[in-house]
Amino acid sequence: MILLTLTRTFKSGFQNFFRNGSLTVAAVSILTLALLIISVILVLSISANLGLKFIQDKIDIRVYFKSDVEETRIMAFRSEIQKYKEVKSADYVSKNKALDDFKAANAGKPDILKAIDAVDENPLLASVNIKAVNPEQYDIITKSVENSTFKDDIASINYQQYKLVIDRFNSTIKTIRKTGAFLFILFSLIAILITFNVIRMTIFNHGTEIEIMRLVGASNNFIRLPFVFEGVIYGCCAAVIAVILLFPIVKIVTPYIIGSAYVKVIEADFLRYLVFIFIAQLFVGTALGIISSLLAIRRYLKI
Amino acid sequence: MIEFKNVKKIYSGALNAVALDDVSFRIEKSEFVSFVGHSGAGKSTILKLIYAEEKPTSGEVLFNGENITKITSRNMPYHRRRIGTVFQDYKLLAKKTVFENVAFALEVSGHTNKEIQENVPQILDIVGLGNKAESYPHEISGGEKQRVAIARALVHRPALIIADEPTGNLDPISAWGIIQLLLKINSLGTTVILATHDKEIVNNIKKRVITLDQGRIIRDHSKGRYAI
Numbered sequence: 210m211i212l213l214t215l216t217r218t219f220k221s222g223f224q225n226f227f228r229n230g231s232l233t234v235a236a237v238s239i240l241t242l243a244l245l246i247i248s249v250i251l252v253l254s255i256s257a258n259l260g261l262k263f264i265q266d267k268i269d270i271r272v273y274f275k276s277d278v279e280e281t282r283i284m285a286f287r288s289e290i291q292k293y294k295e296v297k298s299a300d301y302v303s304k305n306k307a308l309d310d311f312k313a314a315n316a317g318k319p320d321i322l323k324a325i326d327a328v329d330e331n332p333l334l335a336s337v338n339i340k341a342v343n344p345e346q347y348d349i350i351t352k353s354v355e356n357s358t359f360k361d362d363i364a365s366i367n368y369q370q371y372k373l374v375i376d377r378f379n380s381t382i383k384t385i386r387k388t389g390a391f392l393f394i395l396f397s398l399i400a401i402l403i404t405f406n407v408i409r410m411t412i413f414n415h416g417t418e419i420e421i422m423r424l425v426g427a428s429n430n431f432i433r434l435p436f437v438f439e440g441v442i443y444g445c446c447a448a449v450i451a452v453i454l455l456f457p458i459v460k461i462v463t464p465y466i467i468g469s470a471y472v473k474v475i476e477a478d479f480l481r482y483l484v485f486i487f488i489a490q491l492f493v494g495t496a497l498g499i500i501s502s503l504l505a506i507r508r509y510l511k512i
Numbered sequence: 513m514i515e516f517k518n519v520k521k522i523y524s525g526a527l528n529a530v531a532l533d534d535v536s537f538r539i540e541k542s543e544f545v546s547f548v549g550h551s552g553a554g555k556s557t558i559l560k561l562i563y564a565e566e567k568p569t570s571g572e573v574l575f576n577g578e579n580i581t582k583i584t585s586r587n588m589p590y591h592r593r594r595i596g597t598v599f600q601d602y603k604l605l606a607k608k609t610v611f612e613n614v615a616f617a618l619e620v621s622g623h624t625n626k627e628i629q630e631n632v633p634q635i636l637d638i639v640g641l642g643n644k645a646e647s648y649p650h651e652i653s654g655g656e657k658q659r660v661a662i663a664r665a666l667v668h669r670p671a672l673i674i675a676d677e678p679t680g681n682l683d684p685i686s687a688w689g690i691i692q693l694l695l696k697i698n699s700l701g702t703t704v705i706l707a708t709h710d711k712e713i714v715n716n717i718k719k720r721v722i723t724l725d726q727g728r729i730i731r732d733h734s735k736g737r738y739a740i
Contacts, residue, residue, distance in 0.1 A: 213622050213623075213624065214622055217619055217620075417603065417605065418605060420603065421603050421605065421616070422620050423592070424563070424592060424597050424603070425592065425593070425597075425616070425617035425620060425621065425664065425668070426589040426590065426591075426592035426593035426617075426620070426621050426668065427589060427620030427621060428589045428620075428621070428622070429585065429586070429588075429589065431620050431621075431622075432620075
């Protein structure tokens with residue numbers, strides 16, 4: 210009985226979907242637009258988070274010591290700084306290690322290597338590389354290093370150049386979330402309104418049929434369900450179209466917002482999130498469809 | 513089977529038209545009752561109160577002792593399945609065949625395809641349309657369309673058939689065919705309530721006639737004639 214009702218009403222909702230022609234196109238395209246907006250927002254905020262994490266892993270503070278500072282003095286600084294609870298790690302890089310790293314990094318450039326060899330003394334400075342537990346703590350760590358008893362031994366602290374990138378990511382994520390939520394609510398409302406009207410038209414078109422159903426004693430669910438299914442099918446179609454359109458859109462849009470340097474990293478992770486995004490789209494799409502059809506039924510179907 | 517107790521019906525609106533004014537009557541099981549009267553006398557309103565399309569402003573409408581106004585919207589479909597309805601404009605679905613139109617009544621109330629395949633041909637034979645099952649409504653005559661509507665009304669095997677001006681669009685010969693079909697259904701034990709303003713038909717039926725005028729019952733004769 211329940212199964213029969215479900216199959217029969219689904220069939221009838223399916224027929225409505227195909228017979229509505231241009232109305233179907235209108236409903237599906239506006240729902241697709243709403244879903245695209247929510248998924249672009251999702252993708253952008255996921256990518257921005259990924260990008261941020263990627264950069265955060267690379268960030269550290271490099272404290273360079275003047276060339277006449279003793280190694281024991283630097284080690285004392287290191288053990289002092291390791292006591293801070295904000296500090297995750299502090300690695301000592303000696304002058305020789307720094308030189309080796311430099312040579313390795315410029316292995317393909319004989320001019321630079323020659324220039325380095327030409328200088329008698331190792332021109333590079335010893336340093337301590339500090340990583341924070343939380344990227345927001347770099348400011349505090351920098352300040353306490355600047356004000357420590359070791360401040361006269363320090364040649365320079367290298368931190369500022371990363372600060373810009375981090376700030377940029379943080380503000381991008383905030384903007385994406387704010388404008389995204391606003392656009393999503395706006396387009397959801399428009400989508401509900403249009404789908405509501407499409408289903409209202411279907412109800413009007415089926416006036417005689419509904420009247421007869423009532424007269425011959427169709428259960429209320431039997432009268433209601435075709436329109437609910439119609440809404441569900443609109444939502445599912447929109448979700449499928451949206452996920453197909455999503456990939457090229459993300460490819461075009463992301464570099465402008467996040468900066469092209471990180472796109473490669475993001476694309477690799479993006480595919481992993483695609484399934485999650487599709488499920489979210491299906492869920493939101495059918496929810497929007499059901500809400501609109503229930504609204505239309507409440508207003509225009511005397512049951 | 514049906515009892516109206518001091519039923520009053522006022523259609524609220526600018527005019528507050530009084531459709532029924534203190535109407536009381538009883539209809540027993542297996543009766544054939546004709547309601548006659550001018551347009552607006554209240555015939556259709558009485559029928560609508562029975563199949564619960566309208567609610568009385570005051571008074572009670574009882575169906576097998578049960579107060580119809582107290583039926584919840586959830587249980588309303590089950591009330592409607594006890595009643596078959598036939599109208600002047602047939603109310604057939606143009607895109608469905610004769611068979612599908614009758615089957616529709618069973619589909620919407622959750623009968624299996626097997627039950628539909630068994631019942632619909634039987635009912636179509638009863639109304640004399642066994643050979644028109646695959647025709648569409650526009651391919652058959654008015655009288656035949658009304659027979660399809662009657663078949664659809666009968667397919668739930670209801671205790672009561674309500675026919676509101678079923679012959680209004682038909683020529684006299686087809687009309688009388690429809691009335692004979694209703695009489696045949698009545699003779700098999702189904703209660704029939706007919707609303708009409710066709711004098712000749714009423715006089716030929718020779719069954720109970722209730723005459724209405726301006727929302728009041730002015731005559732109720734068991735072997736009635738049309739007289740206003």
